Amino acid sequence: MAQKYYWKGYLKLSLVTCPVAMTPATSESEKVRFHTLNRETGNRVVSQYVDSVTGKPVKDEHEAKGYARGENDYVILTDDDLDAVALDTVKTIDIEKFVPANSIEWIYLEKPHYLMPNDAVGNEAFAVIRDAMKADKVLGVSKLVIGRRERAVVLEPRDQGIVLWTLRFGDEVRPEEGYFEDIDEEADPDLVPLVQQLIKKKSAKWSPDMVSDPVQEALLKLIAEKKKLLKPSKATRGKAASAPASNVVNIMDALRKSVNAELKGRKAG
Amino acid sequence: MAAGHRAQWKGFIKFGEVSFGVALYTAASTSDRITFNTINKASGNRVNRVFIDSETEELVAKEQQTKGFEIENGQYIVIDPEEVAATIPESNKTLEIEAFIPCSDVDDVYFDKPYYLTPDKMGGEGFAALRDGMKKSKVAAIARTILFRRMRTVLIRPHGRGLIATTMNYDYEVRSSKKAFEEMPRIKVEGEMLDLAKHIIGTKKGTFDPAAFEDRYEAALAELVKAKLEGRSLPKPKKVAVSKPNDLLAALRQSAGLLKAAADKPKRTAANANAGAGRQRATRGSASNAGAAKSASHRKAS
Numbered sequence: 001m002a003q004k005y006y007w008k009g010y011l012k013l014s015l016v017t018c019p020v021a022m023t024p025a026t027s028e029s030e031k032v033r034f035h036t037l038n039r040e041t042g043n044r045v046v047s048q049y050v051d052s053v054t055g056k057p058v059k060d061e062h063e064a065k066g067y068a069r070g071e072n073d074y075v076i077l078t079d080d081d082l083d084a085v086a087l088d089t090v091k092t093i094d095i096e097k098f099v100p101a102n103s104i105e106w107i108y109l110e111k112p113h114y115l116m117p118n119d120a121v122g123n124e125a126f127a128v129i130r131d132a133m134k135a136d137k138v139l140g141v142s143k144l145v146i147g148r149r150e151r152a153v154v155l156e157p158r159d160q161g162i163v164l165w166t167l168r169f170g171d172e173v174r175p176e177e178g179y180f181e182d183i184d185e186e187a188d189p190d191l192v193p194l195v196q197q198l199i200k201k202k203s204a205k206w207s208p209d210m211v212s213d214p215v216q217e218a219l220l221k222l223i224a225e226k227k228k229l230l231k232p233s234k235a236t237r238g239k240a241a242s243a244p245a246s247n248v249v250n251i252m253d254a255l256r257k258s259v260n261a262e263l264k265g266r267k268a269g
Numbered sequence: 270m271a272a273g274h275r276a277q278w279k280g281f282i283k284f285g286e287v288s289f290g291v292a293l294y295t296a297a298s299t300s301d302r303i304t305f306n307t308i309n310k311a312s313g314n315r316v317n318r319v320f321i322d323s324e325t326e327e328l329v330a331k332e333q334q335t336k337g338f339e340i341e342n343g344q345y346i347v348i349d350p351e352e353v354a355a356t357i358p359e360s361n362k363t364l365e366i367e368a369f370i371p372c373s374d375v376d377d378v379y380f381d382k383p384y385y386l387t388p389d390k391m392g393g394e395g396f397a398a399l400r401d402g403m404k405k406s407k408v409a410a411i412a413r414t415i416l417f418r419r420m421r422t423v424l425i426r427p428h429g430r431g432l433i434a435t436t437m438n439y440d441y442e443v444r445s446s447k448k449a450f451e452e453m454p455r456i457k458v459e460g461e462m463l464d465l466a467k468h469i470i471g472t473k474k475g476t477f478d479p480a481a482f483e484d485r486y487e488a489a490l491a492e493l494v495k496a497k498l499e500g501r502s503l504p505k506p507k508k509v510a511v512s513k514p515n516d517l518l519a520a521l522r523q524s525a526g527l528l529k530a531a532a533d534k535p536k537r538t539a540a541n542a543n544a545g546a547g548r549q550r551a552t553r554g555s556a557s558n559a560g561a562a563k564s565a566s567h568r569k570a571s
Contacts, residue, residue: 014527038322039335040333048321081497087486123453199369227346
């Protein structure tokens, strides 16, 4: 498995412990992203740290994390320091409790992650925990330090793996009373069957097509159009992929370009 | 309807020929992790962030900045914010229900953020009928509209007297669990191992209230900073012993035995379920009182 894991540690049930790795179920990597450019030069704009007192640029190796002890008084913490924080939940997901599936309100579900064994030695232990949760129709409850906070997490067996949800904190979920209390408790009994008929007519199976993004599609189209309008000199300098009309031409371009590059390289050498 | 709260969005719900006014309110906020200040180690001063041209290294003022899409290494297509805005369809302020799907069919991995959905003054009747119809048919609704300058899909489901609308992540933002787990070995556990694990689970069954959970990280970090300031050596993380495949059955048997012994003692198992939280609260002292009080009021809500 050549993917980069977001977190590595251990999954523990009582005296059974296995090495696991975790990766977020969601990612922004496929999203059309823009960079900031300097309008005048067309170059990328990048951020740079400067010393707040001297105004001079700060070298990367001089950047450090500071914990504010007082005004303008910081204790510098290294990553190793932070790893030494005295909580077992930094490295170990110890399942403390099991609750019935569906007993955690959806509103508390914050971010899903996929949890899987990280070493063959733990494959069977992982499977035991997963299959027992499946057989009993329960979710596991534990806690885990993620992003410098200790989070309540729930574990849900799914397919061959486990989905781990971070849960929102109590003070992050707004109490619903202030919103729903004025709403009619009972609907007009004559209307409900009509609504149910409509529901039946419009019933469908869930499909990821329901969450397509037309704006992203429009942006990609806009980018493709602008790419076509680029000056030919620039276009041929780039990858030939910009001309979607025919692959044959693309391959031809690419070959020509490769030949040119070869020739240039020879001259230079 | 929701007096005293500011709506994030106001518009209409439409299904079939029925339409009525509704509003969306933020149901959950995200609180930040502990942020550190970035310090210049050489001087001990804080640092500020400035924006410079990557080639000329000169400062670039805000009004001089524009957006670009990188088509290949170092080559950009300039796209003005107005051009981006033009790709967003005009909003008709209507959450149009495109389909109803069985609640059991919902893939929660797509969930983004929840909003409370309430009727406006005139919409109460249609709202209550939609809510109760969905409840009885055990379905959630998929609706789309322009929200926060983007076409968003929301999943709407009944919740108490109201509805909750959850924005959904886009298809390209979610990896399917099938894909993520496809390379894992297919192991099916049966027999004594499964029975023992189920037995262990049985001794740890309970209920869980997320609202009552408390984060111990800040206190642990303060402790670490104190230790560092006093020149104490920081504790080394404990080595975790991994169960070897050959020992797995023994570990399960031993766990089941231990837990059984604990359960046979005077009735303490039910209390154990929340024992962890209780202990934390005691050691954290008054600092956590405000938090505890807050979560208590939330507990009533859920």
